[in-house]
Amino acid sequence: MLITKFDLYNAEWLDLVFDHRNKNYGAYELRQSYGRTMAKSMGIAFAAVAILSAAAIIFKAKPKPVYEFHEVHLKTPVDIPKPPVEAVKQPDAPAPMEHQKPAAPVETKGFTTPHLVTTEPPTEPPTIDQLKDVAIGPTDVKGPSGAGNVIDSKDPGPGGTGTAKVDDGVHTLDGLEVMPEPVGGAAAWAKFLQKNLRFPGAAQDAGVSGKVLLSFIIEKDGALSNIKVERPAGYGFDEEATRVLKLAKAWKPGVQNGQNVRVRYSIPISFQLATEE
Known part of the structure; x- marks a missing residue:
């Protein structure tokens, strides 16, 4: 084909x-x-x-050399000299103390603490019967005896009755020994106001802030009474501040001359309208 x-x-x-x-x-x-x-x-x-x-034939990896280790023995060992040790010098022993002879005794005279001794013979205290119709004095004085010499127990004497006069007056903070304060201190009082105060609606609608100055009396038991608005602010601030003070618990009362007293106290309450940033 x-x-x-x-x-x-x-x-x-x-x-x-x-x-x-x-x-x-x-x-x-x-x-x-x-x-x-x-x-x-x-x-x-x-x-x-x-x-x-x-390239593969030319740059073929060469085998790593193998190292062999042989043990070597020295015919004559070499001694390495040690460094010399310096001798530590011992301190010299102290010389023995010479025995001192005791000093010769000197003449002394014993002196004892003197004690006062009364020369008057002790006397027995008078009995109740002996003091019944006589006055008590530092010494015995001869005179007429009878019930007229005894002081009437109803007479308070120059020292008074021993009971302090009740203080019902209203004190100020000036010169007061112990100042009244809220229970828990200023921090607890600020927390109470922050928790109970409400911003009045009329003031919020008008966009105004205010500060009300109130006065009250801290009674002897710490209760708040006679709450008055001394400096009004309007817009419902006065009513709200008065309402909150009536809710307050009793304070620690003021103290004067060792007894609780009534104290007039003034306090400002501020209402601040929060501003939007």
Whole structure:
């Protein structure tokens, strides 16, 4: 059988296939240069394989050297001299103390603490019957006896009855021995006001703040009484401050001359409208 070489990429066949066609189209140029492109690609591939093989042979890892250790014995050992040790000098022992002879005794006289001794003979205290109709004095004095010499027990005498006068007056803070204060101190009082005070609606609608000055009396038992508005602020501030003071618990009362007393006290209460930042 006759086999004819049939090369589609031959120039004659290409001209025949692309006869009466647009040879400026890319397919004609690609088929015309296919043989040269294939040969160039094969050459580059073979060259790359050859270079990689040669590099692998040249740069093959060298084996690490193996070190052997041999034991060495010295024929004559060498003695290393030790550094000399300096002798520590001991301190000299103290010389023994000479025995001192006792001093010769001197003449002395004993002195004792003197005690006072009364020369008067002791006397027995008087009995109840002996004191019944006589007055008591430092010495015995002769005179008429009788019930008139005895002081009446109802007479208070120059020392008074022994009971202090009840103080019901109203004191101020000036000169007071112990000042009145809320139970728990100023911190507890501020917490009480913050918890119970309410900003009046009229003042909130008007957008105003205010400060009310109130006075009251702290009774002997610490209760708050006679609450008065001394400096009003309006807008419902006065009524709210008075309401809260009536809710307050008893204070620690003031003390003067060792007894609880009534004290007039003044306090300002401020209402501050919160501003939006």
